[in-house]
Amino acid sequence: MSTGAEWQEQDSDDFVAYGEYSAPERQTRTDVVASVIRAPEGPAVVLDLCCGEGRLSGTLLKAFPSVTVTGLDLSPAMLSTAASELAEYGGRFRTERFDLGATDWRERDEAPYAVVSSLAIHHLDGPGKQALFRDVYAMLRPGGAFVVVDLVEPAGDLGLDLARRMWDEAVEAQSRQATGDTGLHRTFRELEWNGCQFPDPLDQPSTLVDQLDWLRAAGFAQVDAYWLEAGHAIFGGVKRGT
Numbered sequence: 001m002s003t004g005a006e007w008q009e010q011d012s013d014d015f016v017a018y019g020e021y022s023a024p025e026r027q028t029r030t031d032v033v034a035s036v037i038r039a040p041e042g043p044a045v046v047l048d049l050c051c052g053e054g055r056l057s058g059t060l061l062k063a064f065p066s067v068t069v070t071g072l073d074l075s076p077a078m079l080s081t082a083a084s085e086l087a088e089y090g091g092r093f094r095t096e097r098f099d100l101g102a103t104d105w106r107e108r109d110e111a112p113y114a115v116v117s118s119l120a121i122h123h124l125d126g127p128g129k130q131a132l133f134r135d136v137y138a139m140l141r142p143g144g145a146f147v148v149v150d151l152v153e154p155a156g157d158l159g160l161d162l163a164r165r166m167w168d169e170a171v172e173a174q175s176r177q178a179t180g181d182t183g184l185h186r187t188f189r190e191l192e193w194n195g196c197q198f199p200d201p202l203d204q205p206s207t208l209v210d211q212l213d214w215l216r217a218a219g220f221a222q223v224d225a226y227w228l229e230a231g232h233a234i235f236g237g238v239k240r241g242t
Contacts, residue, residue, distance in 0.1 A: 022193050023119065024170035024230045029149050030059040030118075032227045032234050037114050037145045039064055044113035044141075047072060050100060050120030054082030054093070056149075060116070061089050067113070072098040072105065101128055103135065111141040118149040119232075122205040129206060133218040142241025146220065151195055152233045153205040163231030164196035170230050196231045208233050 048057045051071030071082050079095040086093040098105040115136050136146050154160040175184035192198035215223045220237025227234040
């Protein structure tokens with residue numbers, strides 16, 4: 001998702017069609033993100049980095065009526081889908097095209113109350129993640145939250161084998177629940193979307209422990225892991241101050 005040559009619009013189409021079932025507990029993940037962000041007092045801005053079709057942005061707009069969300073993404077198809085899906089929120093949802101790995105977007109006219117991201121930051125290498133964490137800390141309002149949903153690298157073979165199996169089983173169960181059969185699970189396997197089984201050369205996941213350390217080094221307080229399943233984690237921290 002960091003350069004146009006790497007992320008194609010067909011990838012966006014596939015994600016819109018199958019992303020709902022391709023990772024474990026998608027609704028749970030968005031609910032967890034909303035739960036660990038304190039409700040703002042008055043108007044506030046939230047940035048959703050690599051917003052995709054707008055699922056997480058929509059959860060935040062519903063949870064926090066005083067919030068305006070800016071959804072950033074590289075893909076025009078994703079931004080168009082998100083704008084359409086969230087049209088009911090009018091001016092409370094805006095879109096912005098960006099490159100996650102670039103730095104031009106990291107200077108904001110208004111300090112965001114929260115920055116969130118789902119299944120995107122693993123496209124950055126370790127130094128890229130560390131730079132992003134520092135820049136997000138700098139842009140946030142005091143007391144603002146940074147919450148990340150992402151793939152994480154298991155620290156050893158035991159964790160990798162478990163994550164691989166649990167990811168496949170979760171998608172199979174979601175396929176049966178959604179359609180009564182395993183057709184969506186077969187598509188998931190055909191697309192080789194289990195990153196623990198079929199590593200994508202674009203993916204550069206880091207361990208959860210490393211990323212928690214990098215958040216602390218960037219200045220964040222209350223750094224924590226909020227949820228973990230099948231190689232996917234939710235973690236984050238809060239900018240010091242009130």
